Amino acid sequence: MYTQSFNVPDESGQKQVKPMKASEPPERMARFDACIDADGRIEPQDWMPEAYRKTLVRQISQHAHSEIVGMLPEGNWISRAPSLKRKAILIAKVQDEGGHGLYLYSAAETLGVSRGDLLDALHTGKAKYSSIFNYPTLNWADVGVIGWLVDGAAIMNQIPLCRCSYGPYARAMVRVCKEESFHQRQGYEALLVMMRGTQAQKDMVQDAVNRYWWKCLAMFGPPDADSPNSTQGMRWGIKRISNDDLRQKFIDATVPQAKVLGVTLPDPDLKWNEARGHYDYGQIDWDEFWKTVNGHGPCNKERLATRVKAHNDGAWVREAALAYANKQQQRTLKEAA
Numbered sequence: 001m002y003t004q005s006f007n008v009p010d011e012s013g014q015k016q017v018k019p020m021k022a023s024e025p026p027e028r029m030a031r032f033d034a035c036i037d038a039d040g041r042i043e044p045q046d047w048m049p050e051a052y053r054k055t056l057v058r059q060i061s062q063h064a065h066s067e068i069v070g071m072l073p074e075g076n077w078i079s080r081a082p083s084l085k086r087k088a089i090l091i092a093k094v095q096d097e098g099g100h101g102l103y104l105y106s107a108a109e110t111l112g113v114s115r116g117d118l119l120d121a122l123h124t125g126k127a128k129y130s131s132i133f134n135y136p137t138l139n140w141a142d143v144g145v146i147g148w149l150v151d152g153a154a155i156m157n158q159i160p161l162c163r164c165s166y167g168p169y170a171r172a173m174v175r176v177c178k179e180e181s182f183h184q185r186q187g188y189e190a191l192l193v194m195m196r197g198t199q200a201q202k203d204m205v206q207d208a209v210n211r212y213w214w215k216c217l218a219m220f221g222p223p224d225a226d227s228p229n230s231t232q233g234m235r236w237g238i239k240r241i242s243n244d245d246l247r248q249k250f251i252d253a254t255v256p257q258a259k260v261l262g263v264t265l266p267d268p269d270l271k272w273n274e275a276r277g278h279y280d281y282g283q284i285d286w287d288e289f290w291k292t293v294n295g296h297g298p299c300n301k302e303r304l305a306t307r308v309k310a311h312n313d314g315a316w317v318r319e320a321a322l323a324y325a326n327k328q329q330q331r332t333l334k335e336a337a
């Protein structure tokens, strides 16, 4: 359903890497540029310009934090799922998101940063994570809507990242996208069942869609004109499709799904534009988006406090794992001696 994103041609000029600071060694820089121009992959052992490395650490770690914080809104419903089947699906999904976070922290670590430092940045509020996880899940339909729309938006953004120029990130994304696809479908299926139920259930679905629709459109990031990282990210083959183009693809894919489901997307300006071959849509509230990104959304404080507590409560597990690894290492050394 979302795989068309693989087929977007690289626009001319997109891969031309801007000249780096004079301090970057020119021969290595030329090899790096040639690799990017040839649509090759940069691997951890390859030389890379410092700005490329920093951009990747920023994006991959924010992505990892999003997956981990993203476990919380749905995790909140595991103990209240309406049936054993729904509970099992939700546990599997939330666990998958934890796994995605772990692959992504590992991918970031290949760039020479420590997981401890990345987690400190999250826990002290310095690092960003996706705005969408700072909104509450008020009823069971929110869980279905997160699967349908939040995972749907995540897949739309992540499929092009399977072709990211940094090998470990691109490879992690292949598996993540397969799992997100199951997440999207389970959410949509849960909503289809509710939409065949009572009026109260249908109203819950519509209410959840009303609250989540605009927030999901904002997930793709600020408009291209206000996106400071896009131009360079696209030149380096990290991002392949711009924020606005991905948002448009998501809207175009989602409108027919909403019709099948029988819900109204809460945008009076949402209309098919024959000339553009796309849906037109209304104004996203960017002030609200930035307020949330900057720590003042409805659940930011609660989400961070929950993560910090979980991290602190898990200290003994990390200590035990380290002690065990040290013991194993000592044993191996002794046997080898």
Ligand code: FAQ
Pocket: 058, 059, 062, 063, 064, 066, 067, 070, 071, 097, 128, 129, 130, 131, 132, 146, 150, 151, 154, 157, 218, 219, 220, 221, 222, 226, 227, 228, 229, 230, 233, 239, 243, 293
């Ligand atoms: N929320 O110049 P740009 C998921 C920041 S995973 C918060 O356009 P860029 C799975 C941006 O970081 C969802 N901050 O930046 C799941 C930058 O700030 P900085 C996460 C945002 O990097 C489902 C500033 O605004 N996915 O949902 C947001 O070129 C269900 C300027 O923006 C990823 O992370 C936002 N929505 O493009 C889990 C995908 N948007 O760093 C559980 C990988 C922008 O300069 C349940 N990331 N900002 O201080 C990307 O593709 C890109 O980083 C973008 C932003 C597109 C998010």
